[in-house]
Amino acid sequence: MSFPWANEYKPANPLTQWLDEKLPLPRFVYNAVGAGYPVPRNLNYMWNFGVLAGFCLMLQIVTGVILAMHYAANSGVAFDSVEHIMRDVNWGWMLRYAHANGASAFFVVVYIHIFRGFFYSSYKAPREMIWLLGVVIFLLMMATAFMGYVLPWGQMSFWGAKVITGLFSAIPLIGDPLQQWLLGGFAPDNAALNRFFSLHFLLPFVIAGVIILHIWALHIPGSSNPTGVEVKQESDTVPFHPYYTAKDGFGLGVFLILYCAVLFFAPNMLGHPDNYIAANPLSTPAHIVPEWYFWPFYAILRAFTADFFFIPAKLMGVLAMFAAILVWFFLPWLDTSPVRSGHYRPLFRKFFWILLVDVIVLGYCGGSPAETKYVLISQIAATYYFLHFLVILPLVSSIEKPEPLPFSITEAVLGKDEGAVLNANPAAA
């Protein structure tokens, strides 16, 4: 579906006319990311991050496929094969640093994309399906990133794999056999490394598939926008091309500058030094920490230190960690305010900023050693996290008095909307 005023694809020469009859691929592209897709004219730079996330996935697939040509997924040689890439493969060091930092960049972009969704309530009707698919993509990304981090077979790879698969052992009755089945053994070893490599290669293509669904679902209601007021008329929109292709091009440039600055001048800043030590099952690192993008969830996992009635602390931690993401699936039905944008929701807006700070605090605690002070702070922060989504949001939606919305996107941009004036006065029409 599109708006009735969307430009129509008109093939200009015999070749594109012929192609349009046999396989209308150019028409498809034209309608998806070309001049045939009308987009609200008031999108701010927060709306650049979807395209950037897609770019990051492509970057990861391209660098990853080439790295896989030189990597050996065998626990005896995996660590050395990564060093072989760093030393002997032409430009191998650049590919590996691009891939490792590309994962971080992907998560930075996706976290901004998700928090954009939180602030502007992008999850609300009629865009629930886009949001649900987005959460699925995020879960797949986490699985892919986790398995990718195991592949260099360093100390953090090994012990991270042990801790994360150990989560499944918290499940009553079937936990231990389940963990052994997942690992193909009693501890991470060659069997685990091989299957992680296989799945790490597979999952990005699954992500690409879900992204297609995500964008398909997006094109049915069209993009949301900073006012949260739906598109009403042609003057509310501009064609995606050239307006947003130009804007995304500039955004991509800024993103690449920041990404390349890290890649070429501080490539190990976001990694853990212990992963430059080959995996050693007999030597446990002093502090086992996952990559930075898992820290908030890791803090929630570790926050449960006391058994809760008959539920063991470990099981509570695992349940809470998964619940912390699964709760996003229910957001469209927890936040019932009819107003979308945080700009017009004074109370909601305050809690949004508290949530952002809360997640950063959780991240800080998750990356710190498991000392008492950090555990205590993360317990308070995790409490707020759950209350925010499950108690505060429904409550705020029902008691808040939103500020007045503009009549249309055109009015929000230009200060007045001729169409609105005409509509308000039928005698003048």
Place this chain on the structure above:
Amino acid sequence: MVRLFGPLVGLFFAVALLWSFGVGAIQAIREPEPATAAHEFYKHPKEVEFSFSGPFGKFDRAQLQRGFQVYKEVCANCHSLKQVAFRNLTDLGYSEPEVKAIAKQWGTKAKTFDAKTGDAGERDNTPADHIPAVYYAGTGNPPDLSLITKARHEGPEYVYSLLTGYAEQPAELLKKFPDAKTPEGLHYNPYFANLNIAMPAPLTDGQVTYADGTKATVDQEAKDVAAFLTWTAEPKLEKRKQTGFAVLGFLLAATVLAYLSKKNVWASAH
């Protein structure tokens, strides 16, 4: 349904967390985590200015050669360097015949195995060989040093500080933590995570004689070997920075053009 069960689930997790918090807080007040000697007497690496620091930093070839000499004459008695091949040493400014000679004269010979007779033997190293592994039977497990400067926080500074950081155990430490006396066979070093390291102080003044006439103080030797081990961990450091400037230069120009084009396209839409 969601609005009924949502808050209940939220309260469930909140109460469980506050329960954990309460139990933890009471315990923290009743019996605070005991202070440890490692926590109070550990020192962060010293600040050192290396030639390769910063975005414009480059290796000092003469320093790398001196550091290699320290590795060869001192460290190599216990520590392997298995990621480095002799052929890589041309990066340090050695000519190919020099590298050939270094490989041939290397103390530990390359191991051979005759698949036909089943005999194990030895031969001289060639530039194509990696530096042979060192097997160490004494106390402690000397780590392979190829990646040591990337395997520690602030690696080059850490190596330098550790090598120059050996000291008598402070009387203050023993007074406060009488149980924390450095065990027999270990050595006190505040730059090592648990303060007691198996490696005895490896460097002394004049331990090596530098061919370029540099005075071989412990400080100089430590700095040189730290620089050398930075090269072994990141041999492409210079290429990386050089490429980075070219890439950033291009991106900056492209982004300016992209900005101007965006401005141009949007000029009529505001």
